[in-house]
Amino acid sequence: MRSGLLGGAINPVGRVDPDEFVAEASRGRLLVAPGFCQKPFGCPAGRFNHDCIALGSSLLYAEASGQGETLPPCRNCYIYEIGSLAIQAGASVYIMTSALDIGRHILLPSLEDRRFTHILACVCPYSAHPFTLALEICGLRGYVVTFARGACADYAAWARADEGIKPEQTSLAPEGDEWIRKLLEECQAHHDCGGKRIWRRKSPAA
Structure with missing residues (x-):
């Protein structure tokens, strides 16, 4: 795992326990949260x-297992691909937009009622650093993966993105x-086994 x-x-x-x-x-208490900026420019939504x-x-929160309409821009969309895997694993999916919405929809529900x-x-x-700190304060554990391409490089770019630009x-x-x-x-395999512990050679989360 490359950290930093x-x-x-x-x-x-x-402190994340992989199991x-x-x-x-x-249990429905894992949230998979990509960013809106990962959507393709032709996103029909x-x-x-x-x-x-x-x-x-x-x-x-997208939790239903039913599939919607897959239009041409959706077929290679990373959010659709990862979101489908997450839903099949029993997790919820939330597409992050502004810092205010992240606070309202992720941080407060996790802090107040352990959603x-x-x-x-x-x-x-x-x-990544302030976001990770906020997650820890609200009692969340897990992983934050940073973008390698197209990311905001400074506050000005981040502030524009926070308004959808x-x-x-x-x-x-x-x-x-x-x-x-x-x-x-691996989450999906665990879900398919009815939540029973499954043997694995090496967890990707290890």
């Missing part, structure tokens, strides 16, 4: 919102992408 706040890094949030992380997905037509939900206990999020390296599409490094997919596939 550079682009393409995988940063643990709190507990996988189990919490089946629009970019600066929490919606995904392909996941079959325009609700705040979520674990998180797997994608953010720019610039905001983001001319770049962000993406992860291949290593981070593969790591997330393997982790969610």
Whole structure:
């Protein structure tokens, strides 16, 4: 695992137990949170919102297992691919937009009623440190993976993105992408086994 706040890094949030992380997905207390800036520019739901037509939900948290309409821009969309894996694993999906909405929809519910206990999020390296700190304060554990391409490089770019002005599409490094997919596939295998412990040679979260 490559840790640190550079682009393409995988940063643990709190003390993460890999087995507990996988189990919490089946209990519906794992939140997978990509950024709106990972959406393609032709997203039929629009970019600066929490919606995904392909996941079959325009609700705040996409939890339904039913699939929505897959239009051409959706077929290679990272959010759709990862969101589908997350939902099949029993996790919830939330597309992050502004800092205010993140506070309202992730931090406060986790702090006040333990809506979520674990998180797997994608953010720019610039905001990774304060974001990780806020998650820890609210009792969340998990992983924050930073973008390798298209990320905000300074406060001015971050402030514009916080209002939905983001001319770049962000993406992860291949290593981070593969790591997330393997982790969610393990969560899905655990979910398919009815939440029973499964043997594995090496956890991707280890």
